[in-house]
Amino acid sequence: VTLTAVNEMTFRAVVSSAVRAPSLLNSQPWRFRRTPDAIDVLVDRGRSLPVTDPTGWAMRIACGAATFNLRVALAMQGYATELRWRPAVGDPDIMARLRLVGHRSPSPMEERLHRAIPRRRSNRTPFFDQPVPTDARAQLIDAARREDAWLVLVTGPGAVGAVAEIAHAANRVLERDPRYRTELAAWTRSDTSARDGVPVTAGGPNAEPHDLLPLRQFGDHPRAPGRDFEPEPLVAVLGSAGDLPTDQLTAGQALQRVLLTATDLGLAVSLLSQPIEVAAAREQLRLALGRFGAPQMVLRIGFGQPGSPTPRRDPDEVIVD
Ligand SMILES: Cc1cc2nc3c(=O)[nH]c(=O)nc-3n(C[C@H](O)[C@H](O)[C@H](O)COP(=O)(O)O)c2cc1C
16 A cells, blocks of 8 residues: 555644644644654744743643644544654654554544544533533543543542642642743733633633632633532543653643543533642642552543633644744
């Protein structure tokens, strides 16, 4: 079989899918490059968040998530691919390479995941008081496992309370730092023509002292009386075996598979990364979970109103030669 290279039009199409991935503050720290037999995902260091993400952890999660979308989009275009993280020792900016190794039809699961790409959103609004069914829980755990990561569902008021306390402590540490507040404000957009950053319309209601979890706040949204968050959200922690750059890319990819699986199941998710960003909190979280490996993201999962869309830059702005 001769391998047909990805043409310009297909490349733009798969890049449009890739950029729908989540990224911290919607910073979109990625670029894409096409070679005759591969597509590379590069980190865009010009879009780093020096205060919130000094180590580049969030950039690698985002690039891992974009890589997953790219893989699924290439599968839909009939390509079999082989993934390598950080394939070039001499070029540390290449986060992932998807080598085109043949042609094949997408699986029904890939079709479902692909359909979920444009529908997935971070949802910061209160969810319904409706538990996540057992079968859906199993599918979320399986989604993480299939991408070499783990998803722990935190169950029972004691365990959920412990994770929530760690998240609040981390959030307080961050909010005390004026540089953090400045960075957050700089990426919060009320201008509807912005192509990056988090639009205020995607923000949830303002925090109240009795909230179980500290959701990150974008814009000022006074809470309607009684419009509280659900008392028993499904809280989950996604983690990886280690915490090297490739582990973080793996975690990002697994996160995206979990998020697309959730979307396909009709579930809404919010991401909470304050307890990952604060090193001491992350260590406490790891100990609280009592398992090997590194926590990479805290998730709140449930059934909710549809979330608000966020913008993305054009493929032209992220495609490089
Ligand atoms: C590494 C990472 C960390 C994130 N942390 C948070 C967070 O702490 N709070 C939050 O509300 N959203 C968080 N997000 C979600 C982003 O804000 C969101 O993906 C981005 O604004 C794009 O919106 P979308 O997910 O609806 O497409 C995070 C996303 C990533 C990839």
